Amino acid sequence: RSLLSRALVDLDVCxxxxxFLLKVRPIEPAAVLWFTDGLVIASLENYSPASxxxxxxxxxxxxxxxxSLGVTHLLRLASGLTTKGASAFRxxxxxxxxxxxxxxxxxxxxxxxxxxxxxxxxxxxxxYLINVTTAPEFRPWEVSELTPRLxxxxxxxxxxxxIGVIENLHAAAYKNTLSNSLYCPDYMVGKITPDKxxxxxxxxxxxxxxxxxxxxxxxxxxxxxxxxxxxIRSGTGTIGSKALFRGGELRSQTGGSLVHAAVVAESAAAxxxxxxxxxxxxxxxxxxxxxxxxxxxxxxxxxxxxxxxAQPFDASAFNATYSDTGLFGVxxxxxxxxxxxxxxxxxxxVGAIAQGNLTVADLNRAKQRKSSCLGRSQWLAVEIWLxxxxxxxxxxxxxxxxxxxxNA
Ligand SMILES: *[C@@H]1O[C@H](CO)[C@@H](O)[C@H](O)[C@H]1NC(C)=O
Ligand SMILES: *[C@@H]1O[C@H](CO)[C@@H](O)[C@H](O)[C@H]1NC(C)=O
Ligand SMILES: *[C@@H]1O[C@H](CO)[C@@H](O)[C@H](O)[C@H]1NC(C)=O
Ligand SMILES: *[C@@H]1O[C@H](CO)[C@@H](O)[C@H](O)[C@H]1NC(C)=O
Ligand SMILES: *[C@@H]1O[C@H](CO)[C@@H](O)[C@H](O)[C@H]1NC(C)=O
Numbered sequence: 273r274s275l276l277s278r279a280l281v282d283l284d285v286c287x288x289x290x291x292f293l294l295k296v297r298p299i300e301p302a303a304v305l306w307f308t309d310g311l312v313i314a315s316l317e318n319y320s321p322a323s324x325x326x327x328x329x330x331x332x333x334x335x336x337x338x339x340s341l342g343v344t345h346l347l348r349l350a351s352g353l354t355t356k357g358a359s360a361f362r363x364x365x366x367x368x369x370x371x372x373x374x375x376x377x378x379x380x381x382x383x384x385x386x387x388x389x390x391x392x393x394x395x396x397x398x399x400y401l402i403n404v405t406t407a408p409e410f411r412p413w414e415v416s417e418l419t420p421r422l423x424x425x426x427x428x429x430x431x432x433x434x435i436g437v438i439e440n441l442h443a444a445a446y447k448n449t450l451s452n453s454l455y456c457p458d459y460m461v462g463k464i465t466p467d468k469x470x471x472x473x474x475x476x477x478x479x480x481x482x483x484x485x486x487x488x489x490x491x492x493x494x495x496x497x498x499x500x501x502x503x504i505r506s507g508t509g510t511i512g513s514k515a516l517f518r519g520g521e522l523r524s525q526t527g528g529s530l531v532h533a534a535v536v537a538e539s540a541a542a543x544x545x546x547x548x549x550x551x552x553x554x555x556x557x558x559x560x561x562x563x564x565x566x567x568x569x570x571x572x573x574x575x576x577x578x579x580x581x582a583q584p585f586d587a588s589a590f591n592a593t594y595s596d597t598g599l600f601g602v603x604x605x606x607x608x609x610x611x612x613x614x615x616x617x618x619x620x621x622v623g624a625i626a627q628g629n630l631t632v633a634d635l636n637r638a639k640q641r642k643s644s645c646l647g648r649s650q651w652l653a654v655e656i657w658l659x660x661x662x663x664x665x666x667x668x669x670x671x672x673x674x675x676x677x678x679n680a
Contacts, residue, residue, distance in 0.1 A: 312483035313498040315491050323488040324388050325398065327405050327501075331476035332381040334449040334594075335512050342422075342456025343472045344378050346464050349421050351376040351385065353414045356407040360414060363400055372397045374404070380442070380450050381594055394489060398497050406504040408473065410466035419462050429455050433532045436524060437603070441534045444522040445599060449515045480508030515597045531611035534590055535619055536601030542593040550591055550600050555638035556630065557589035557602070557621060572634070573602065573618050580617045581610045587618050 333344045351374060354360045367374050372389035374397075385405050389397045429435045435455075443451050456464070479502050486494040517538040540546035558571020573587040585606040592599045602618040604611075 311479040311498055311502055313485075313494055314483065315486035315489050315494045317488065317491065320488040321391050322388065323391050323394055323486065324386060325394070325401065325487075325489060325494070325497075326387075326485045327385040327401060328483040328485060329383045329385075329405070329477050330381060330481040330512075331383045331472070332379050333452040333454050334380045334515070335476055336452050336472070340464065340468045340472055341452060342460040343464055343468055344383060345425070345454065345456040346415070346418060346422060347383065347469060347472070348376045348378050349418050349425070350408065350410065350415065350469070351404055354409045354411055355403040356409060357403045358400070363404065367397060367400055370396050372400075374400065378454060380452070380454065391488065394493060398493075402497065402500055402504070405477065406501065408469075410469045412466050415464075415466050415469065416462070422456055422461055426455050426458065426461070433526070433528075433530070436526075437532045437534050440522045440524055441536065441599070444520040445517060445536065445538070446597075447516040447518040449513055450594060450597070475510070478505050478507040480506075515594065517597060529608055530605060531608050532603075532605050533611060533615050534601060534603045535615060536590055536599040539591070539598035539600035540593070541596050541598060543595070547593050547598060550593070550598065551642055552635070552638050553600070553625065554589040554591040555641040556625060556634060558587065559589050559591070559641070573621055576621050577604075577614050577617045580613045581606070583607045583610045585610065585614045587614065 331344065336343055352360055352364055355363065358366065363374075367387070367389075370389060370393035372387055372393060374385070374387050377384050377386070385401060387397045387401050429439075439453050439455065443453070445451070482501060482505075484494060484498050484501065519538075539550045556572060558573045571588070573589065574585075577585055577587055583606065585604060587602060587604040590599065590601050590603040602615075602622060604614045604618050606614040
């Protein structure tokens with residue numbers, strides 16, 4: 273008996289120690305991933321008091337059809353509208369009451385619904401997130417009330433030369449899909465009916481096209497939520513068309529004295545090995561933000577261009593990756609009369625590297641810069657990691673990729 277009780281005490285001590293370690297030591301974030309009937313569920317437990325949960329849907333503007341152009345822009349604004357379970361008012365106040373925040377962002381490929389909240393309120397906020405993404409009602413009067421906001425969004429975008437260049441760049445580069453703008457075309461404003469929105473959501477928001485990602489969330493909680501998604505919107509949806517690169521040139525006159533120019537070629541799909549190489553190349557050339565305020569840039573592009581012109585300019589590598597294609601090139605901003613030189617020199621630098629003019633030291637520095645950029649934001653790392661994994665679904669390399677991602 274004494275043996276047993278001693279064993280129990282030992283066990284107790286062991287367990288205490290175990291839980292103590294569990295509570296105190298878990299600095300390593302734990303990443304967990306499931307694939308259930310096509311739905312990807314991924315979570316990264318970082319033991320932070322704040323949680324973030326995202327629903328990623330492969331329903332960006334590239335999936336808009338000819339007669340529904342702009343629908344994703346409208347959906348981006350429609351996240352607070354009445355759903356089958358709650359009024360617009362209740363959603364807004366319900367999330368605010370617990371200090372949460374719901375936001376929607378779209379890219380050409382993905383729509384991302386994100387909620388941020390304190391860990392204690394996950395359940396409340398998750399219910400809203402599920403209702404917003406799975407059971408919107410799109411009441412006609414609420415949808416038509418979005419028109420002024422749509423117009424403001426478009427007007428703001430039109431003020432930004434950077435946005436204009438990127439939109440035109442995609443329109444010139446692709447024949448279909450990715451040529452669709454992130455912004456509703458002017459002629460579609462006020463013409464996107466609730467029916468079109470319903471059709472788009474019905475066809476594109478299926479579990480096979482969704483991923484649920486949690487940061488600072490208990491894995492079990494997220495898995496439970498995932499099951500609700502499966503109940504509500506199971507199905508794989510159709511496979512979208514492949515993006516066709518065509519190339520071309522598009523010029524848009526603004527009357528300003530600055531020239532924004534992007535010169536790109538088709539690069540590689542995000543899942544391919546070359547995409548990583550293009551990522552490094554971007555850092556070899558200089559992957560600055562598009563607007564800088566007089567920094568003394570040391571990038572290879574800037575160094576080369578400053579030898580060719582004394583006028584102010586900004587130049588960085590442009591790299592966009594999509595699931596089936598990509599764009600790579602240079603983006604320059606310069607005075608109108610030096611634009612020719614700036615663009616020519618920038619493009620010639622890409623050519624020089626292609627010819628092999630690249631030292632090992634430069635290459636290694638670029639790799640380091642790339643890693644430090646990736647590591648900067650944990651959330652970003654999760655997104656990248658997820659995007660990588662979602663193509664790899666059917667393959668067995670999942671664990672290796674997970675490992676790579678948490679070290680990114
Ligand atoms: C979500 O929807 C269900 C049924 O549609 C409803 O019963 C529930 O109250 C809704 N919850 C929230 C938080 O909107
Ligand atoms: C997305 O929705 C549209 C309807 O608006 C549909 O035509 C299209 O096929 C859907 N895309 C996919 C990939 O299911
Ligand atoms: C290419 O650039 C985009 C930003 O434009 C970035 O998100 C992506 O990770 C880059 N691709 C690679 C392979 O680094
Ligand atoms: C930029 O760096 C160069 C050499 O490193 C230096 O000569 C120049 O004065 C710097 N310019 C500014 C604005 O700091
Ligand atoms: C290689 O690149 C460096 C720096 O950009 C340049 O100074 C040099 O002339 C280039 N060499 C050749 C052979 O292109």
